Amino acid sequence: MSGVSGELPYWLALRRAGLGSANFALLLARFGSIAGAWQASVEEIAAAGVDRRYAQAVLKARADFDPEREMGIVESSNARVYTWLDSDYPAALREINEAPPVLFVRGSEEPSFEQAVAVVGTRSVTPYGRQATEAFVGMLADAGVAIISGLARGVDSIAHRTALERGAPTVAVLAGGIDKVYPRENAGLAQRIEEQGCLVSEYPPGIPARPDYFPRRNRILSGLARAALVVEAGEGSGALHTANWAFEQGRDVFAVPGSIFSRQSAGTNQLIREHTAKLVARPEQLCEELNLLTATRQFPMPETRQADAPASAAPADGNEAAILERLGGGARHIDEVARDSGLPINLVSSTLQMMELRGLVTQTAPMTFVKAERVP
Numbered sequence: 001m002s003g004v005s006g007e008l009p010y011w012l013a014l015r016r017a018g019l020g021s022a023n024f025a026l027l028l029a030r031f032g033s034i035a036g037a038w039q040a041s042v043e044e045i046a047a048a049g050v051d052r053r054y055a056q057a058v059l060k061a062r063a064d065f066d067p068e069r070e071m072g073i074v075e076s077s078n079a080r081v082y083t084w085l086d087s088d089y090p091a092a093l094r095e096i097n098e099a100p101p102v103l104f105v106r107g108s109e110e111p112s113f114e115q116a117v118a119v120v121g122t123r124s125v126t127p128y129g130r131q132a133t134e135a136f137v138g139m140l141a142d143a144g145v146a147i148i149s150g151l152a153r154g155v156d157s158i159a160h161r162t163a164l165e166r167g168a169p170t171v172a173v174l175a176g177g178i179d180k181v182y183p184r185e186n187a188g189l190a191q192r193i194e195e196q197g198c199l200v201s202e203y204p205p206g207i208p209a210r211p212d213y214f215p216r217r218n219r220i221l222s223g224l225a226r227a228a229l230v231v232e233a234g235e236g237s238g239a240l241h242t243a244n245w246a247f248e249q250g251r252d253v254f255a256v257p258g259s260i261f262s263r264q265s266a267g268t269n270q271l272i273r274e275h276t277a278k279l280v281a282r283p284e285q286l287c288e289e290l291n292l293l294t295a296t297r298q299f300p301m302p303e304t305r306q307a308d309a310p311a312s313a314a315p316a317d318g319n320e321a322a323i324l325e326r327l328g329g330g331a332r333h334i335d336e337v338a339r340d341s342g343l344p345i346n347l348v349s350s351t352l353q354m355m356e357l358r359g360l361v362t363q364t365a366p367m368t369f370v371k372a373e374r375v376p
Helices: 008-016 021-031 034-039 042-047 052-064 067-076 127-142 155-165 184-196 213-223 238-248 263-273 283-289 303-308 318-326 334-341 345-357
Strands: 080-083 102-107 117-120 147-149 170-173 198-201 227-230 252-255 361-365 368-371
Touching: 008 021, 008 034, 008 052, 008 067, 008 080, 008 102, 021 034, 021 042, 034 052, 042 052, 102 184, 117 127, 117 155, 117 213, 117 238, 127 147, 127 155, 127 283, 127 345, 147 155, 155 170, 155 184, 170 184, 170 213, 184 198, 213 238, 227 238, 227 263, 238 252, 238 263, 252 263, 252 283, 318 334, 318 345, 334 345, 334 368, 345 361
Parallel strands: 117 147, 117 227, 147 170, 170 198, 227 252
Antiparallel strands: 080 102, 102 198, 361 368
16 A cells, blocks of 8 residues: 555545646645645635636545545555555656556556556457567567556457466556456456556546546556557557657657558558657567667577577468469569459558568568568
8 A cells, every 4th residue: 555644545535536646736735745735725725726626626525535435445446556655656657747646556466667568559450460469569578578558459458468378467557447447348358467467547446437538548558668569550549649648758659560551550650650659560670679689688588489580480371372472583562462362452461561570571662572581
């Protein structure tokens, strides 16, 4: 529980009353403690610079909320609570603008966020996005990196599950109370995350997720991590909000390129075009950017990664085999490959992107690929 346990009930009560980081900062600066602010008059609170609407909210909170009852609610939810004044409050998160004044955490393990990477993307993930997420998260997990995501459908869920399967810690940042998992279909996944990592929220227990909470949640998701990776994201995707938060917070931002014919990749390709994110076409590239490949003692690379080298790479299905056959004579444009193979252009494009990730082909010019040379 909090290192300022005598103060904590008042932090909880004012947080449930709707006060955010700006008002908490004003109250601490004026009264020296949240307990002192709890006892102040509306006029005194307003004099601290707090809007009178929120000053009235503090007054109303005294009638509506029993601070000790708030402590009981938190304890019954099995959550740990950290405030700005706690030494265990994540240091990286403390540095961001609008850092949550209260953080609720539930789970068996709180990973070191120094090596954590946020992995986000579309809910409507494509087969390419699924494979890319598994490839990137798999290598990060094998390197000992904690995976942070938002427990949403699609890329988020795949990222969490891949981390769990690799035995790596994973953190889910919720857009509601720590006891309000959304979507409900991920309740089982949330329980697994608690066993191998933790759930995090800025909202008190019992608060359901709301549409306007998700964009706010994303600043915490990126703020906890050292870097953010966007796998697939359409235009207007929430994953783009996370990328923008990360960029503003000074975090490294990376994006996996996608097909120009895929709506799910329009956002990621835009991030790359606007130089908001750095392109990473292979998991090894991301690990190189994060200085993980050379840290073999702390982050040993698994022996199975050798199978990703072109020397042992093999087509995964008939489509890949057909495409490789068309590339046997040298570099060819995807239009030619599609025409000669009889495969749809969007399938050829997405398949080539995945084959490039696995080292089967190399892009020599825009939309032009060649079969990767095999190492003797």
